[in-house]
Amino acid sequence: ETGVTQSPTHLIKTRGQQVTLRCSSQSGHNTVSWYQQALGQGPQFIFQYYREEENGRGNFPPRFSGLQFPNYSSELNVNALELDDSALYLCASSGGTSLYEQYFGPGTRLTVT
């Protein structure tokens, strides 16, 4: 059984650019959630995808968008990057025997300059 993987590990972008982050969910999981974690703070919920449909969204602007694919992997897209978007982006998958237990990936560290 493979765990949750994310790519890339680190990324540096310039303000105004667009970025795509990728997540492969754990085998057997059909739900993926994305979180943003600024330095020294707790993870903030961005949105969740369940069977390819958005299934809840936190207080993030529309320039944060996502996709879930038939194999339940997922993408997070951020347009018009701002300096405050610099953070650790975490992906978590859930499903299988426990819908409420999330398994997190190692995260993607995004730096916007």
Added chain:
Amino acid sequence: LAKTTQPISMDSYEGQEVNITCSHNNIATNDYITWYQQFPSQGPRFIIQGYKTKVTNEVASLFIPADRKSSTLSLPRVSLSDTAVYYCLVGGYLKAAGNKLTFGGGTRVLVKP
């Protein structure tokens, strides 16, 4: 979104029991309470989850009073490797509930020798 409040930090010594309380006054009927552990530069790791009363697993216990407005994570006989940030998460995965997933600010636990 269900807001949670935790102590910012706690110090303990090896072999002692650590109890961390999370307040969640506006928890919804469909919400579960989940606790995670996070080490620096890693994704959070699931510790325990509950809905009401008491839950125990091999690493921790979770106490939830009848009104469910708070919960207490209990870590028995901590070791130095338990030094981490602990997060309280309140939310549900039911589409009808709107999928509100909220992390608290986290409690930084330092275990001393």
